[in-house]
Amino acid sequence: MPVAPLSIDSLRLSVAPMMDWTDSHCRVFHRLLAPRARLYTEMVHANAVLQGDRARLLARDPVENPVALQLGGSDPALLAGAARVGQEHGFDEINLNVGCPSDRVQAGRFGACLMKEPTLVADSVSAMVAAVDIPVTVKCRLGVDEENDYDRFAGFIDTVASAGCRIFFVHARNAWLKGLSPKQNREVPPLRYDWAYRIKRERPDLIIAVNGGIATVEDSLLHLQHTDGVMLGRAAYHDPYLLHRLDAALSGGETLPRAQLLRAMRPYVESRLDQGLALKHIARHLLGLFHGQPGGRAFRQVLSEGAHRNGADWTLVEQAIAATESRLQSAA
Structure with missing residues (x-):
């Protein structure tokens, strides 16, 4: 199926999917603050989409658009089915989570542990791309645990890109699968923005947005000199006016009280x-x-x-x- 175009402009600013936070009410608020930002749901497992309460799990107000559904899972057939349901419910993009480090997620063989299985991620992406005609994107880490090999990270990107993914949101840290809590995984592993910058330089045909530790307008504008987009997480939630100021800075609009x-x-x-x-x-x-x-x-x-x-x-x-x-x- 032909993939609907997804402009770089619509990805210059996005708000990360955050469990227990980025529900529909939150996204409506963020849309008022940032009319041009791309918004993301909380991660929903493919099984839940197919078998659960869709009215609750996929709740969405039309004002939120453009909004993406983030899926968790590692079964290509289930992910394809869930992606199809997401498209039918009006989402503009399907995003695969390859970055969550929690024990529960690891036990289900999805999230950041999939960084170790690029072929499985590629198979999942391929199945979703074949199932929908909206963009399929991936949010990933740089690697897992002690890995410090840029070539391995680049190989992961290349393998998944070959399956039809052209857009990557790179949380510029490793995920530690043992010994760190999800909260610590957002703070302890060192940030290496240079890897995101480098993959963009070396793969100019891909759209690369960077995520992790971005907390000011000035930092965001700096990252945008090297990548196609910035994805804000907890900074946008705890200081939502930052989201408004950045949206205004990128659009040339005025900030409102x-x-x-x-x-x-x-x-x-x-x-x-x-x-x-x-x-x-x-x-x-x-x-x-x-x-x-x-x-x-x-x-x-x-x-x-x-x-x-x-x-x-x-x-x-x-x-x-x-x-x-x-x-x-x-x-x-």
Whole structure:
């Protein structure tokens, strides 16, 4: 099947898939902050897509697009079936996770341990490419454990690219499969951005986006001098206004005040509350909007403490904004 084009511009900025964080409510918020960013779901195992509650697992608001479904798994046939379901549900891209280092993921023979099995990854990609006509991409690490062999990493990229993957998101660290927790795997293995830069130089026909430890607009713009895109993870979640500032910097647009951006969420929030959703499920994604600002702590406190109460509604969000603005005025 012909693969739908995926422009480099749409991948210059993306938000990484993050378990328990990048659900549909989070993605709606991030879309308001970064109209041009590509967004990713939490990782969903192929088996769950095929046999589980799709209405819940694949929940997506149309405003999120462009949004990609990230799959976990290592069975080419199951991944192909799940990719087909993802396309039918309106996702713009299917991304294969070859980077998660958790014990549970390793036990299921998917995630970062697949860096050791490039042929299996290639077979999986080939099956998915044949099943859908949207792009199939891969998010990977540099290697696993003590590996420090650039040629092995490049060989992995070449093997998977030969199966039809043209777009790679490179978390520029190794994954330690034993001895480190998933949190430590995001912080302890040293970053080697030069490997991502080099693979882009040596494989100019591939689209390479870099991920890992990117926490400022300035760092992002530096990486974009060497790669096609940057993928922000926890920095975008804990400091979502960073995402807005970077989107504006890349597009030449203006940055909008935090409160104005937040109030643009009101129709979505109220529509979900009318459907019976508790405010806490959305509010948890908003807590970092005033990160690093006078009043940021007050915003978090008002919102986090009140969102769990029965009947909490948009009035609480306005109270949090008012508490923040009061602190800002005091600090002026």
